[in-house]
Amino acid sequence: MAKINTTHVGSLPRTQEVVDFIFARENKQPFDQAAFDACMTAAVSETVRKQVEAGVDIVSDGETSKISYATYVKDRYTGFSGDSPRNAPADLKMFPSFLQRLADDGGTPQYARPMCTGDVTSKGQDELNKDIANLKAAMEAHGATRGFMNAASPGVISLFLQNSHYKTREAYLAALADAMKEEYETIVAAGLDLQLDCPDLALSRHMLFADMTDDEFLKIAQMHVEALNHALQNVPADKVRVHICWGNYEGPHCCDIAMDKVFSTLMATKSRYVLFETSNPRHAHEWTVFRDRKSEIPEDKVLVPGVVDTTTNFIEHPELVAQRIERFTDIVGADRVIAGSDCGFGTFAGFGAVDPDIAYAKLKAMSDGAELAAGRL
Incomplete structure (x- = not known):
């Protein structure tokens, strides 16, 4: 029987002990470094x-030690201070009562987003x-043979940690690309x-560049891709995964730029x-973009559609997961499809819409669905 591999976007729920340590560090409170590391x-x-x-x-470390997938860089690189x-x-601004409800319910994560106020340089790779080391030891202990690690793209850093130092956006992106290069290669x-987490290629359209036209935004997005590709110049493409999304939050998402435009x-x-996302109600239909533009998908690309949603506590039925997978195996073949999740389950430390136990149940439904789909090939 053929096999369809499974993975996810990277972040997973953290325990309260982990969250407490991360926020002690975040809030510059005293903590024991050895206990933190253990x-x-x-x-x-x-x-x-x-x-x-x-x-x-294909497993990850769940981004366990990071405050978030993008803003962790403020702890590892110089040049950031103050607040962005x-x-x-x-879409949330269009529905202010819902936005207020999210704020009142604690539905918006609280964490520092400093500005770029100086030259961005690495503090080292410690x-x-x-x-x-933690991920590799865990993989060996539990029999996982393939793992991945997340890193912020230059573009997503520029989205959350905005620039007040470099003369232009291009200069800031170039500095970020040069600084992040060693992390990627390591x-x-x-x-x-x-x-590479790249919500800047979609989310930032309705978050930071809402006043632009789609065509104007696409020029910005292309600039972000050029900076990313520059940073990856010494990294083989077959070792690289890129994740695009429109924001991992429950909301209207009626302002999301279409996949067809960012394809x-x-x-x-x-x-x-x-x-990429293909399970939530705003983007589930866009599998047809890949079908209709099949000839534009480079032959070396492997598609990793999100076959489980990450903003709802519904556990997808394995049959639905299988159907979602089959849409893409019908387009590019089973050897070029890996089942994934729409986004992460723990994008920010201590914050996540999905109950931790349900998150893993959804991953189990994903693997069960992948087995079903493989059995029908």
């Missing part, structure tokens, strides 16, 4: 164990090397796949694997 090692091991138990083939302005997505040199931008990234 907590992260144990938590990553458990996170990998749960992924293997759920049938996930908050930009609510345009924290990254700890993450790598992950791949360790034998892991590298995942070419996504395909231009130096990556073999492209991860």
Whole structure:
């Protein structure tokens, strides 16, 4: 029987002990570094164990030690201080009563978003090397043979940590690309796949660039891709995954730019694997874009559609998962499809719409669905 591999976008729910340590560091409160490190090692091991138990083939460390998928860079690179302005997505601004409800219910995560106020340079790879060691040890302990590690793209850093130092956006992106280059190369040199999180290629359209036309935004997005590809110049494309999304939050999403418009931008990234949303109600129909533009999908690209949603506690039926997978295997073949999730389950430390146990149940439904689909090939 053919096999369809499974993975996910990267972040997974963190334990309260992990969250407490992360926010002690975030809020500059005293904490024991040795206890912090021991907590992260144990938590990553458990996170990998749960992924293997759920049938996930390509595992991650769950981004356990990071405050968030983008703003962690403020802890590992110089040049950031103060605070960046908050930009609510345009769809939430259209429904202010819902936006207020999210705020009142604690539905918007609280964490520092400093500005770029100086030259961006690496503080060294010590924290990254700890993450790598934790993931590799956990993989060995629990029998996982393939793993990936997330890293922020230059574009998503510029979205959340805005620039007040460099003269132009281009200059800021170029500085970020040069600074992040070593992080990307270190992950791949360790034998892991590298995942670049790039919601800037879609989410930022209705978050930071809402006043632009789609065509104007696409020029910005292409600039972001050029900066990313520059940073990846020494990294083989077959070790790179790129994730695009429109924001991992429950909301109207009626301002999301269409996949059809960002399709070419996504395909231009130096990556073999492209991860994208296709389960939530706003983007589930867009599998047809891949069908209708099949000839524009480079032959070396592997599609990783999100076959489970990450903003709802519904557990998808494995048959539905199988049907979602089959839409894409019918387009590019089973050897070029990996089942994934729409986004992460723990995008920000201590914040997630999906109950932790349900998150892993959804991953199990994903692997069960992949097995069903493979059995029908």
